[in-house]
Amino acid sequence: MPHAILVDLTECVGCGACTTACQQVHQFPEVENPTMDAQNFTTLRAIETEDGEVYARQMCQHCQDPACASACLVGALEKTRDGAVTWAANKCIGCRYCMVACPFDIPKYEWASNNPKVRKCTMCYMERQLTTDLKVDAEGYVLDRSGERYDIDGHNVKAEDRDMIIELTTNADGKRASACSVACPMNSTMFGDRAALIGEAQRRIKDNPDTYVQKIYGLKEVGGTSVFYLSSVPFEDLGFYTNVGTENLPDHTWRVLEKIPDIVVTAGVALGAVYWITNRREEVRKFEQDVKNQRSQKKA
Ligand code: SF4
Ligand code: SF4
Ligand code: SF4
The missing domain is CATH 1.10.287 (Helix Hairpins)
Incomplete structure (x- = not known):
């Protein structure tokens, strides 16, 4: 079942719980109001509108046909059947082709590292697969089903961190979800079945035509994505990339690359x-x- 994320910006109060949860689940330093970088995979911008302040979340769109993956020479980025576009630390060579290819300006370079790679949101893919029944080796590392140390973004997971990661990626109803959606106190960020979330977004727009602009951002952009936004304000006014077209991304990638040889x-x-x-x-x-x-x- 392909998963997706729906962010209803009309419900967002700008509390920052999503950005903090993302930092916590990756064990990155906690920074208030972060900008997108290699240790902050989601951001919030407060935008003044006629009707007051609106908060614009940004994260990887998890494109259906991702340009980042098609541009990656070593196969470090991959669209999974889950819906997430994952990143493999052991493959990434930091070449930055994905940064050039991504029309949403998402992947970021690890400037502070001696072995820099390019990082981005993974829709908490490996975090969501982590379970309590996995074995632990003599040195306290969690093992995956094949007996290898469980790896999340290049870090082996220690048993002492496992419960924290599982807690951050488990909803109140016991279902696994992205840490940002679990943390959201307003249910503004929702994680779930892609088709169901599209249906929910369509229902909200139909039932509340005066509340929402008549658009689900992410549904058609670059051929479709797995992260959708609803808003009361036109997306161009929120600084969203609205000129990315509706073609699928590999086509776009190669055309962009041709244009900037x-x-x-x-x-x-x-x-x-x-x-x-x-x-x-x-x-x-x-x-x-x-x-x-x-x-x-x-x-x-
Ligand atoms: S938004 Fe950019 S980084 Fe994310 S999947 Fe699409 S092309 Fe890749
Ligand atoms: S899905 Fe996970 S990695 Fe992506 S922004 Fe949310 S918490 Fe961060
Ligand atoms: S946690 Fe929810 S309400 Fe708070 S800033 Fe993030 S999306 Fe908005």
Whole structure:
């Protein structure tokens, strides 16, 4: 059963429980009002509107046909049958092709690491598979069904952390869910069956035509995604990427890559060198700025 996330922004009170839960489940430092980076996979922006403040959550869209995965040379990103687009730490080489390909500007680089990779939200995929019946080895690490140490994003899970991760990813009704949805006190962020959540979003819009703009963001964007938003304010006013089209992403990816051969070719050589030979973060930073400039020019 494919899963998805529905965020009803009309219910969001901007409490930040979702951003904190995401930091906690990954054991990242807790930061208030984070910006999207390699240790913060979801953000909240407060936006003034005529009707008061609205909070815009952002996270990976978990695209149905993800451009990040099609651009990844080593298969580190994968669309699963679960709906989540997962990331494999043991495969990622930090080349950053996924960052160029993603039309939502989601994957982020680990600037502070000596072995930098690119990180993003995984819809808590591995966290949701963790269960209490898994065995633990003599050194206190949880083992998966094949007897290997249970790995979440490149970290072996210790038995002492298992209960915390399970608690953060279990709903009040005992079902497993993303940590951000479990933490949301307003049920603004909902996790569940993709088809059921689309139905719920359609019902809300139909029953409350004066409350919502007539659009489920994420339903058609880039051929469809697994993260949907409802809003009372046009999505362009919230800074959402509304010009990404409705084509599926691999097509988009290759067209984007064709249009910027200078960047891609330079990146292929330069970033390979960055990863394999030196630690020239400033050159990588410049590359990121070049890509951002390219995107701004395209938007303008
Ligand atoms: S939003 Fe970007 S990072 Fe997330 S699945 Fe889609 S292409 Fe990949
Ligand atoms: S689904 Fe998990 S990884 Fe993604 S934003 Fe929510 S808590 Fe973070
Ligand atoms: S936890 Fe829910 S209500 Fe609080 S900021 Fe996140 S989405 Fe909004």
